[in-house]
Each structure stands twice: as C-alpha cells, then as structure tokens.
Amino acid sequence: MTKILIVDDEESIRHMMRMTLELDGYQVLTAGDGPSALEIFRREMPMIVLLDVRMPGMSGLQVLERIKAMEPESEVIIVTGHGDMDMAIECMRKEASNFLTKPVSDDLLTAALKQSQEKLALRRRLKEYTQNLEILVREANVELEKSYRFRENLIENSPDAIVSIRKGGEIVIFNSAAERLLDYTKSEVIGNMNIVSLYKPGEAKKVMKDLRSNDFGGRGTLNKREMVLLHKNGTEIPVSLSAAILYEERKEAGSVGIFHDLREKRELERQLLRSEKLSSLGKLAAGIAHEINQPLTGVLTFASLLKKKFKDDPRTHKDLEIIVRETTRIRKIVQGVLEFARETPMKRRTVPIAEVIDQTLEIIVSQQRFFGITLDKLYDRSIPEVLVDPSLMEQVFMNIILNAVDAMRGNGTLTIRTYRENNCILVDFQDTGCGMPEAMIDKIFDPFFTTKDSTEGTGMGLGLAVSYGIVKNHEGDIEVKSKEGQGTTFTIRLPVPEQ
Numbered sequence: 001m002t003k004i005l006i007v008d009d010e011e012s013i014r015h016m017m018r019m020t021l022e023l024d025g026y027q028v029l030t031a032g033d034g035p036s037a038l039e040i041f042r043r044e045m046p047m048i049v050l051l052d053v054r055m056p057g058m059s060g061l062q063v064l065e066r067i068k069a070m071e072p073e074s075e076v077i078i079v080t081g082h083g084d085m086d087m088a089i090e091c092m093r094k095e096a097s098n099f100l101t102k103p104v105s106d107d108l109l110t111a112a113l114k115q116s117q118e119k120l121a122l123r124r125r126l127k128e129y130t131q132n133l134e135i136l137v138r139e140a141n142v143e144l145e146k147s148y149r150f151r152e153n154l155i156e157n158s159p160d161a162i163v164s165i166r167k168g169g170e171i172v173i174f175n176s177a178a179e180r181l182l183d184y185t186k187s188e189v190i191g192n193m194n195i196v197s198l199y200k201p202g203e204a205k206k207v208m209k210d211l212r213s214n215d216f217g218g219r220g221t222l223n224k225r226e227m228v229l230l231h232k233n234g235t236e237i238p239v240s241l242s243a244a245i246l247y248e249e250r251k252e253a254g255s256v257g258i259f260h261d262l263r264e265k266r267e268l269e270r271q272l273l274r275s276e277k278l279s280s281l282g283k284l285a286a287g288i289a290h291e292i293n294q295p296l297t298g299v300l301t302f303a304s305l306l307k308k309k310f311k312d313d314p315r316t317h318k319d320l321e322i323i324v325r326e327t328t329r330i331r332k333i334v335q336g337v338l339e340f341a342r343e344t345p346m347k348r349r350t351v352p353i354a355e356v357i358d359q360t361l362e363i364i365v366s367q368q369r370f371f372g373i374t375l376d377k378l379y380d381r382s383i384p385e386v387l388v389d390p391s392l393m394e395q396v397f398m399n400i401i402l403n404a405v406d407a408m409r410g411n412g413t414l415t416i417r418t419y420r421e422n423n424c425i426l427v428d429f430q431d432t433g434c435g436m437p438e439a440m441i442d443k444i445f446d447p448f449f450t451t452k453d454s455t456e457g458t459g460m461g462l463g464l465a466v467s468y469g470i471v472k473n474h475e476g477d478i479e480v481k482s483k484e485g486q487g488t489t490f491t492i493r494l495p496v497p498e499q
Contacts, residue, residue, distance in 0.1 A: 004049070005031065171191070434487075
C-alpha cells in the first residue's frame with residue numbers, strides 16, 4: 001500500500017483529500033503545518049507528498065527543500081491557489097514533481113499520483129539496474145544473456161534518454177528516447193560518434209571531472225545537473241543529467257547518463273509567467289482605462305462643440321480638428337485596453353471551423369491591403385465541428401491574418417490549413433512574409449509589444465495578447481514558428497468536443 005502525506009493548513013481540504021485517497025487504496029498521513037509535516041516525514045518516510053505552497057509559519061518552499069534533503073527520490077506534488085504561480089515555478093526549480101491548482105479535481109489528482117508512482121517505479125528499476133551492472137558483467141553466459149535482454153527492454157522503454165559510453169567517449173548505448181530527443185539514429189551514433197559531439201565545447205570534460213569528484217553526489221555519480229545537449233540540427237536542448245561511472249574490476253570502464261528533456265517544463269514555466277502577467281496587467285489596465293475614459297469623453301464632446309462654434313475661424317477650427325483627431329485616437333487606445341482587460345462571457349456553439357475562417361476572410365479580402373496577396377485555402381472538410389464563440393474566434397483569426405498581410409507588404413501567399421491531430425482541431429496560418437528573429441517570438445503575445453507604427457492609432461500591441469487569452473479561454477493553445485526572411489506560421493489548437 002502506497003503511503004502519502006498530505007500537508008495543508010486547511011482541515012477541510014485535508015479531510016476531503018484523505019477520504020478520496022483512502023477510497024483509492026492509499027495509506028494517508030496528514031499534517032497541518034510545516035514542522036508537523038517534517039516530523040511525520042522523518043518518521044514514516046512516505047514517497048509521495050501533497051504539499052500546500054501557502055502556509056503560516058514555515059512555507060511550502062521551505063518544507064520542500066527539507067524533504068528533498070532527507071529523501072531526494074521522494075515525489076513532492078505542489079498544490080497552489082490563485083496568485084501562487086511564481087511560487088509554484090520556484091518549487092518546480094527546487095525539484096517538485098508536479099503541481100495542482102485548487103480546487104483539485106479527483107481526475108487530476110488521480111493522474112498526478114499515477115504519474116508519480118510510475119516515476120518512482122522507474123527510478124527504482126534504473127537504480128537496481130545500475131547497481132547490478134558490475135555483477136552482470138561477471139555472470140555466466142546464460143545469466144548474461146538473460147540480463148542483456150532485461151537491460152535492452154528496460155533501456156529501450158525508458159521515457160528518458162539513456163546514453164552509455166566506453167572509456168574514451170565512444171557511444172555504445174543510445175536508446176529510443178535519445179533518438180527522439182536528438183534526432184540521430186542508433187546506426188549514426190553507436191560505434192561512430194564520440195560523446196563530445198553531443199555536448200557544447202568543453203562540457204564533456206567538465207561532466208567527467210565532476211563525476212570523479214565527491215561534491216555532486218559522491219565519487220562516481222552525478223545527480224540532476226541542468227545543462228544543454230546539441231540537437232542534430234545544432235540547436236540547444238535543455239536537459240537534466242544524472243550520470244554514473246561504470247567499473248570493471250575496480251577500474252573505470254565507461255559511464256552511463258540519463259537525460260531528462262526540460263523543454264516542456266521550461267515552456268510550462270513561460271506559459272505560467274505569461275498568464276499571470278496578463279491577468280495582473282489586465283486588472284491594472286482596466287482600472288486606468290476607466291479613469292481615463294470619463295474625462296476623455298468630456299474633452300472630445302466639448303472639442304467637437306467648439307469645432308462647430310468656430311467653423312468660421314479657420315485657424316481655431318484647424319486647432320480644434322487636431323484636438324478631436326488626437327482625442328479620438330486616445331479613445332481608441334483606451335477601448336483596446338478595455339477589450340484586453342475584459343472577461344466577456346462566451347457564447348459558445350458548435351460550428352465548422354472553416355465557416356468561421358471564411359466569415360473572417362469576407363471582411364478582409366476586399367480591403368486594399370489584401371490586394372496582391374494570394375490566398376490558398378486547404379480545408380479538411382471531414383474534421384468535426386468545434387465548440388467556440390464564433391465572434392471571439394473571428395477576432396483571433398482577423399488579428400493573425402492582418403498581421404500576416406502586413407508582413408507580406410502586398411506581395412506573397414497566405415496559406416490557411418485545417419486538419420485534425422489526435423483530439424484537437426488545428427488551424428495553420430502560414431505567410432511568406434519577412435518573418436521574425438527568434439528573440440521576438442517569445443515577446444509577441446506580451447501586451448503592448450509591437451513593431452508597428454502607432455502614430456495613427458494602430459499597432460498598440462494588444463491584438464495578439466487578446467487573441468492568446470481568447471484561445472486559452474477555449475481550452476486551446478496558440479503557437480508560432482518563424483524565421484527571419486522565411487515567413488511565419490501561427491497554429492491555433494482547439495479541442496474536439498466530447499460526444
């Protein structure tokens with residue numbers, strides 16, 4: 001029976017989670033604060049901990065650090081409420097296994113616990129395998145063959161990349177996860193490549209130096225070092241490395257490394273930071289916009305009246321025209337800010353996604369800026385309908401299409417493609433415009449970030465920020481791929497409605 005410790009200062013939450021988990025067959029321990037939790041953990045050594053971030057006295061972060069110091073292999077799942085995203089990210093950096101947002105649904109809790117149990121089981125098997133490598137080498141031929149098949153099965157089915165080398169750096173084991181991570185095939189690597197080729201210059205020597213020291217988990221071991229590997233195409237992939245030296249008759253024979261891909265974790269951190277920033281900035285922007293809007297309306301009204309009054313005075317009339325024009329521009333900006341901050345109730349209905357795209361195009365294609373643009377529509381008419389607010393999705397599509405048109409500057413091809421991938425409907429907007437540098441891609445969904453000229457009241461930098469929020473509110477995702485001079489592709493991902 002798996003032992004779980006629940007740490008939360010709210011008794012009702014502890015009680016509810018305890019009943020749920022006991023029904024699922026777990027042995028449940030509970031604690032209402034940090035010191036009690038540490039005492040129970042030290043005494044009972046549960047391998048899974050559900051830990052609240054915000055607690056009086058000792059914080060969840062402090063409890064996490066002490067638990068990891070006592071048992072690094074323990075699975076600590078962070079439970080966070082609204083406004084705790086920065087703390088959740090910090091806990092993940094401190095090697096928390098996962099996080100859940102209150103209120104925690106039974107399905108999400110079950111999935112998180114199942115994932116933790118699988119990771120614990122895998123670590124136990126890998127640890128047992130590593131500890132027995134020296135023994136396996138000396139076993140009889142029959143036992144050696146049996147252990148070889150076990151090793152192959154274990155290594156091949158590992159979700160993490162496993163690479164083993166002989167002394168000198170020649171790669172002798174390169175599992176399927178390593179192939180997926182780095183895009184090399186086994187035949188390209190095994191016996192043909194040196195481990196140095198997978199690291200940045202000088203990094204391989206540093207890893208071996210640290211493996212031979214006593215400062216990173218003991219001589220011959222290296223625990224969870226964050227670093228980068230080099231993909232086949234030269235790009236850098238962030239990974240966490242755990243490694244060990246392999247010995248034969250007390251002499252170094254090689255080493256084995258386990259590489260965990262951190263890209264999903266880093267992307268999750270970026271999304272959490274962006275969502276929290278958008279939420280905070282939206283509230284601030286709404287308050288400021290409301291305060292500006294009232295006096296702005298007064299200025300515009302009286303300036304318009306004065307404009308009529310002084311219509312026979314050309315100089316004054318011209319000055320008043322400037323006031324009205326610029327005040328109107330400010331008002332449009334304020335309206336954009338309010339639109340960004342507003343949480344409008346969605347009016348969802350099931351519609352073909354191609355129908356929403358075509359309705360958007362009807363508004364745009366007749367505009368002068370679209371002249372010279374070739375439109376290529378590749379719709380998969382067999383895909384199911386989606387459950388969306390059509391007017392909000394039209395706003396998303398319009399922002400992306402207009403950005404693509406502006407990027408092509410009156411000459412190029414806009415390809416719109418719809419297709420299904422697993423349980424999602426995808427829409428690609430691919431242009432042949434000027435593209436973007438990589439540094440800009442991470443900023444385009446930030447509010448008020450723009451490369452356009454705002455002197456005429458356009459280019460406030462809210463269009464893509466608003467679009468990002470709309471798609472997220474539809475339980476979807478929006479991604480962008482771009483290279484400078486080679487065009488840009490925006491991909492909208494929306495869930496298929498449950499039947």
